Amino acid sequence: MxxxxxxxxxxxxxxxxxxxxxxxxxxxxxxxxxxxxxxxxxxxxxxxAPAPGRERGLVKWFHRRKSYGFLVRTGSPDLFVHGSALPSGVRLYPGDLVEFHVETGERGPLAAGVTVLLPAAEADQAD
Ligand SMILES: [Zn+2]
Structure with missing residues (x-):
């Protein structure tokens, strides 16, 4: 060579x-x-930009006891997120910037492999 x-x-x-x-x-x-x-x-x-195959969105709300909530995306309907899509110990709060990929579950699309990029608390401090 x-x-x-x-x-x-x-x-x-x-x-x-x-x-x-x-x-x-x-x-x-x-x-x-x-x-x-x-x-x-x-x-x-x-x-x-998100990694290939992944999307970004904001947490709309997350019910900690029921362990589910919804993410807001640009140009797509709100996305269901279950607590099992989060790394253990990670909690979601409204306004958190998250990255994830979309999978199809029994009841429709849902977020998987969710990671928090920017917690809402930190985003507020940047204003
Ligand atoms: Zn570029």
């Missing part, structure tokens, strides 16, 4: 369309070769 030198490459973000640099250093750090798949998204979109 011929050793090819890695070069800085200009790529276009699949999400927002802006150009971004995929530096030789980053390629090296990722163990990438010239034929490796390129990053699909710019650094900002990687940080701001």
């Amino acid at each position: 011929r050793h090819e030198r890695l070069r800085d490459r200009i790529l276009y973000c699949d999400t927002c369309g802006i150009s971004f640099l995929w530096s030789a250093e980053e390629q090296r750090a990722a163990g990438a070769g010239p034929a490796s798949p390129r990053p699909q998204r710019c650094a900002a979109c990687r940080r701001l």
